[in-house]
Amino acid sequence: MSPAESAHFPRWHFFNQTTGVMSWLTTLDHKRIALMYFGAVVSALILGGLLALGIRLELFNPEPSLVDAQTYNRLFTLHGMVMVFLFMVPAIPAVFGNFFLPMMLGAKDVAFPRLNLASFYIYVTGALFTLWAIVHGGVDTGWTFYVPYSTTSVVAVAPVMLGIFIVGLSSILTGLNFIVTTHTLRAPGLNWGRLPLFVWNLYGTSIISVLATPVIGIVALLVAAEIIFGFGLFDPARGGDPVLFQHLFWFYSHPVVYVMVLPAMGVVSEVFATFCRRQIFGYKMLAVATLGIALVGFFVWGHHLFVAGQSTFDAGIFGVLSMLVGVFTAIKVFNWVMTLYKGAVDFTVPFALACFFLYFLIFGGMTGIALAVISLDVHWHDTYYVVAHFHFVMVGSVMMAFLAAVHYWFPKMFGRMYSERVALSAVAFIFIGFNLTFVPQFLLGNMGMPRRYHQYLPMFQSLNVASTMGAFILGLGMFLSLFALLWALKWGAVAGDNPFHSRGYEWNTASPPVQHNFHTPQVIVDGPHNYEGPPAAQPTAKVAHGVE
Amino acid sequence: MNHAHAQHHGLGFFFGILLSLLALTGLTYVTARVWSNYVPDVLHVPLALTIALVKAGLVAWFFMHLNAHAPVNRAYFVLALCFVALMMTLIVGDAMTRLPTAEPNFPGYQEVRGAP
Amino acid sequence: MASNEAAAVELTAHADHFVDAAHERRAAQFGMWLFLANEILLFGPLFTAFALYRYLYRDTFAYLSAVHLDWKLGTVNTVVLLVSSFTVVVAGWAARCRRSIWVGHALIATIVLAGGFLVVKYFEYTHKFHEGLLPGKYFTLDLAHDVALHMESLREMGLNPAQMRIGPGASMFFALYFLITGLHGLHVVIGMGVLGWMAVRAYRGEFAVRNDTPVELSGLYWHLVDLIWIFVYPTLYLL
Amino acid sequence: MTQWLRELLFLPERASTFADRVDALHYQVFLTTMGVWAVITLVMGYFFVRFRRKRVEQSTEPFHPPLSMEVFFVAVPLVVFLGWFTIGFRDFTWYRNPPPDAIDVYATGKKWMWKFTYPEGPNAIDTLHVPVGRPVRVLITSRDVIHSFFVPAFRVKQDAIPGRYTETWFIATRTGVFDVFCAEYCGLSHSRMLGKVVVMPVEEFEDWRAAEREQSFAARLDADPTRDEARATLVTQGERLALEKGCGRCHTVDGTPHLGPTWRGLYRSMQTLTTGENVVADEAYLTRSMMNPGAQKVAGYFTDMPSYFGLLTNAEAAALVEYIKSLKGEEPAPGAMR
Structure with missing residues (x-):
């Protein structure tokens, strides 16, 4: 959509209402904290992405070429840790959740602004400490740090555990804040049946953050106790059970996949609603499915242990529950597709990204269902099939949703518009590159190539070459996208308050918003994204307010 | 306002809760050690856990004012x-x-x- | 008194994004409960590990718990914590009545009780260190000799050592013992710090003119410490 | 059709009965999911063209899905997914329960090699010989960290966990040489922990096994020309075995009592059993105690010894007995290690 001719850049907004470095570093404004998170997670994304390119380059040849085995093992460990703990987990909730959750609730801020700022600094501290510990300690255990490899390895795993503990604390605090905010700070008239789906998804995410993250904390503590003091909890020589570690580890690490995916689903729901000009088809089902995924998702962790010596009985239970998560996801997919029906579809960059999200989610989800079929998992477990599957879901779909969120809310956050054409071509590169990277990896997994391989048999080479080329196309697209947005930040056209004519609550204010989000207290009279008839009278005063 | 209900209870009431907690502590000790031969083996763990759950419930419900929250x-x-x-x-x-x-x-x- | 007006303002003070003080208080309570839920999940894995290894090494665990953990000390500590929970309730009650000094007195009593708890724990720990009842590679007790020594007391407890498989998993019991009680002890220490801070504020008279939410929240935290001990006591000392 | 699908999906050749089951289900899942994906794409494309936006502020009518549609959306995936689960779980249970007549092979993962041991038979590093058409059970363990025994052509995989045995089994359906990978990350040379399965016709396998057994026996004789030296080697072997099998966790060799009787001076000593009988601890008694420890228990010990039946070969049991025999009755110097 082209911005309205009358669009003007507001005189006062949350960027310039207070100024100076300290006004940012000590800010309690959720929007500024969100932007600081934005900078942090994008840095993590760039770092993780460069490491991935390094890994792919090494795998171009079957023989060791660029780096030796030890360096390679450290590379993929670093890549995994950075991408999972530093990028994926905080990406959408901490950036877009922080920015838009209070706005979607018609609130002035999150419930505990100081806690919010603290959680940002805890994140930064934990992130830097983890990175230092991995690089300094030369940790090569993979991001799953399975015992007894991690407890008998000569490298310093214990500080990394501490770092993860700290990062985990940050996501606990963010989740806690979101839950309390959603319960207590909804604007008058905003009942649970009118909550935007992004809020529902953040709510589900936060439940997981609050209830699962302490488990990884305690697992980190146990592993550290094992390494430093030789407690022997996971040491078979002392009667310990290494499989217990895997149980506890996946009790956190499987739900955390939904910490990544649920907010992505929330973003896509908003984008579909805006660009099809309809409330999402089957809103209630979608909300229920969200909570279903969040709660049932806790009890499917055992599908990571089908061949790890888990009992057949447990495998059966976890197998069935995994299928239920698949059903919830399928419900969501059907509902998104049906949202187009009798809608008014407008093809824009965010909408294209949402469609690609759907493509990756269907593909990744279906392969996930295949993996959850126990007998099939026996063949695919720990092969490139798994690598490709979780990259489809966690990188493909989540990255698409992250980019969709960036492009959808960019005008709201910064008040300017990016070039649609450049952004679209970047997205095309990303989509093609992504498929070229990971479809061959499914086939490699079928062939039986195990993951975390530094060198491989020559028969795997052709597919690996294709994958490496895809990775570079993907990387090119990502950088193109980054530059398009950076350019728009300074030179983009003024977007206007609501360039997409969305009826989401967060658009009821100026772009960029003022310090306390809204000029007038919000009263919600209608569900989100009701496009029946002309827009409801909005209580927004079109007067630029100064500093109060 | 939301703790109005809690205020109905005086300190005497809470002291009563404390006494029942202490009594339950005694009970769990007695069933686990003194009368252990009269309790079937399979019941030891469930019994101790049940008593612990009751105690936890008392603490949470009254001491932590969960009844009023x-x-x-x-x-x-x-x-x-x-x-x-x-x-x-x-x-x-x-x-x-x-x-x-x-x-x-x-x-x-x-x-x-x-x-x- | 002129300060009455100021007190009224203090009592209803609230952050800008809340409607009123009661609203803010509800949010704070809810936030605290979420934090406590998170704490429960922090201890959950330790109890799970205990359950797993107790299932695998039932006889060893039963033997070590019966012979090498002093149920008397455990029970004393349980009573101490239950009473300290009560004194915290008293503090909360005094805070609701705006009797700031009494809040301070009740909290000091709680801290003294917590100190008593830690002293008992200290004696338990040093005893274990002395006997070599330590986790993992530091476990130095000669079990066969030990079983022979305690034959009589075992029979008195209704255990028949000839039918027990004592041995495997012995160091595991103490690994879990030290992890669970250690983490719990850490919470006790943190709780003492928090309550101490509240006591200082109480003696300054703050809770006569401010709402009592901080006392209530730190009290909730202390109750959770008690709540966890309620489960630690039977699992470690009695089963 | 299946051949074509196998090549399309880059699957390795199928060489076990389990592989047939896995692939059949895989094709079914693959075709269904691709079908669903195609249908969704087509439907979206149609909607996209049919319902594209005409005016900027176009209004749309709300659409409340009927209950039947919601039920449909839930029921269809539920039934399909549970159907797949049922088939998969049936196959998995089948895969988890080896037939009783299976040939046992012990596989031990070790950084970074596989050691395959046949009961009463030869050892082999990295190469597993199995007969075609006969069930083979692989009992897997690890000496250090977790490894995973993975044969793509058989579609079988099982983690090797230190301190514990896991098992997998297969019936190879064709002769040939197939790759063995380690699928669980195990450190520096994880990607070079490669092995082979050689599937042979049954007679050839029996010949091979007999020849290997002969050869290893001959090798031992060659190495130890005199009987005394051979015996000395057995003692050394026994000492090593006692370490490997963890006998020292319960038995000392310096005369101090532990969970079980000390081995020092045990040989030919008189022992009182729990039943009150007296026995002489001779070779027969020692061997019996390893294989069936509960049968004749020495009084005064409260720990049950696990049976080592199936864990010790006859030769190994003999070596252990020789080692115990070598521990004469005199008291060792104080402070001697266990």
């Missing part, structure tokens, strides 16, 4: 306990139903690996 506070408290219970069930259940060949120290190991 918002229902959602109760919901999250119960949810957390359920999650721990399910975690325990699934993980211990795994060990209980694992192949008895798996580990020499596991019960049942000798029946499978033992006498020909």
Whole structure:
């Protein structure tokens, strides 16, 4: 959509209402904290992405070429840790959740602004400490740090555990804040049946953050106790059970996949609603499915242990529950597709990204269902099939949703518009590159190539070459996208308050918003994204307010 | 306003709760150690856990004013306990139903690996 | 008194994004409960590990718990914590009545009780260190000799050592013992710090003119410490 | 059709009965999911063209899905997914329960090699010989960290966990040489922990096994020309075995009592059993105690010893007995290690 001719850049907004470095570093404004998170997670994304390119380059040849085995093992460990703990987990909730959750609730801020700022600094501290510990300690255990490899390895795993503990604390605090905010700070008239789906998804995410993250904390503590003091909890020589570690580890690490995916689903729901000009088809089902995924998702962790010596009985239970998560996801997919029906579809960059999200989610989800079929998992477990599957879901779909969120809310956050054409071509590169990277990896997994391989048999080479080329196309697209947005930040056209004519609550204010989000207290009279008839009278005063 | 209900209870009431907590502590000791021969083996753990749950319930409901707090506070408290219970069930259940060949120290190991 | 007006303002003070003080208080309570739920999940894995290894090494665990953990000390500590929980309730009650000094007195009593708890724990720990009842590679007790020594007391407890498989998993029991009680002890220490801070504020008279939410929240935290001990006591000392 | 699908999906050749089951289900899942994906794409494309936006502020009518549609959306995936689960779980249970007549092979993962041991038979590093058409059970363990025994052509995989045995089994359906990978990350040379399965016709396998057994016996004789030296080697072997099998966790060799009787001076000593009988601890008694420890238990010990039946070969049991025999009755110097 082209911005309205009358669009003007507001005189006062949350960027310039207070100024100076300290006004940012000590800010309690959720929007500024969100932007600081934005900078942090994008840095993590760039770092993780460069490491991935390094890994792919090494795998171009079957023989060791660029780096030796030890360096390679450290590379993929670093890549995994950075991408999972530093990028994926905080990406959408901490950036877009922080920015838009209070706005979607018609609130002035999150419930505990100081806690919010603290959680940002805890994140930064934990992130830097983890990175230092991995690089300094030369940790090569993979991001799953399975015992007894991690407890008998000569490298310093214990500080990394501490770092993860700290990062985990940050996501606990963010989740806690979101839950309390959603319960207590909804604007008058905003009942649970009118909550935007992004809020529902953040709510589900936060439940997981609050209830699962302490488990990884305690697992980190146990592993550290094992390494430093030789407690022997996971040491078979002392009667310990290494499989217990895997149980506890996946009790956190499987739900955390939904910490990544649920907010992505929330973003896509908003984008579909805006660009099809309809409330999402089957809103209630979608909300229920969200909570279903969040709660049932806790009890499917055992599908990571089908061949790890888990009992057949447990495998059966976890197998069935995994299928239920698949059903919830399928419900969501059907509902998104049906949202187009009798809608008014407008093809824009965010909408294209949402469609690609759907493509990756269907593909990744279906392969996930295949993996959850126990007998099939026996063949695919720990092969490139798994690598490709979780990259489809966690990188493909989540990255698409992250980019969709960036492009959808960019005008709201910064008040300017990016070039649609450049952004679209970047997205095309990303989509093609992504498929070229990971479809061959499914086939490699079928062939039986195990993951975390530094060198491989020559028969795997052709597919690996294709994958490496895809990775570079993907990387090119990502950088193109980054530059398009950076350019728009300074030179983009003024977007206007609501360039997409969305009826989401967060658009009821100026772009960029003022310090306390809204000029007038919000009263919600209608569900989100009701496009029946002309827009409801909005209580927004079109007067630029100064500093109060 | 939301703790108005809690204010109805005076200190005497809370002291009564304390006394019943102490009595339950005595009960759990007596059933586990003094009368242990009269309690069937299979009941030891469930009995001790039940008493602990009752005590925890008293503390949470009255001392922590869960009776007067918002229902959602109760919901999250119960949810957390359920999650721990399910975690325990699934993980211990795994060990209980694992192949008895798996580990020499596991019960049942000798029946499978033992006498020909 | 002129300060009455100021007190009224203090009592209803609230952050800008809340409607009123009661609203803010509800949010704070809810936030605290979420934090407590998170704490429950922090201890959950330790209890799970205990359950798993108790299932695998039932006889060893029963033997070590019966012979090498002193149920008397455990019970004393249980009573101490239950009473300290009660004194915290008293503090909360005094805070609701705006009797700031009494809040301070009740909290000091709680801290003294917590100190008593830690002293008992200290004696338990040093005893274990002395006997070599330590986790993992530091476990130095000669079990066979030990079983022979305690034959009589075992029979008195209704255990038949000839039918027990004592041995495997012995160091595991103490690994879990030290992890669970250690983490719990850490919470006790943190709780003492928080309550101490509240006591200082109480003696300054703050809770006569401010709402009592901080006392209530730190009290909730202390009750959770008690709540966890309620489960630690039977699992470690009695079963 | 299946051949074509196998090549399309880059699956390795199928060489076990389990592989047939896995692939059949895989094709079914693959075709269904691709079908669903195609249908969704087509439907979206149609909607996209049919319902594209005409005016900027176009209004749309709300659409409340009927209950039947919601039920449909839930029921269809539920039934399909549970159907797949049922088939998969049936196959998995089948895969978890080896037939009783299977040939046992012990596989031990070790950084970074596989050691395959046949009961009463030869050892082999990295190469597993199995007969075609006969069930083979692989009992897997690890000496250090977790490894995973993975044969793509058989579609079988099982983690090797230190301190514990896991098992997998297969019936190879064709002769040939197939790759063995380690699928669980195990450190520096994880990607070079490669092995082979050689599937042979049954007679050839029996010949091979007999020849290997002969050869290893001959090798031992060659190495130890005199009987005394051979015996000395057995003692050394026994000492090593006692370490490997963890006998020292319960038995000392310096005369101090532990969970079980000390081995020092045990040989030919008189022992009182729990039944009150007296026995002489001779070779027969020692061997019996390893294989069936509960049968004749020495009084005064409260720990049950696990049976080592199937864990010790006859030769190994003999070596252990020789080692115990070598531990004469005199008291060792104080402070001697266990």
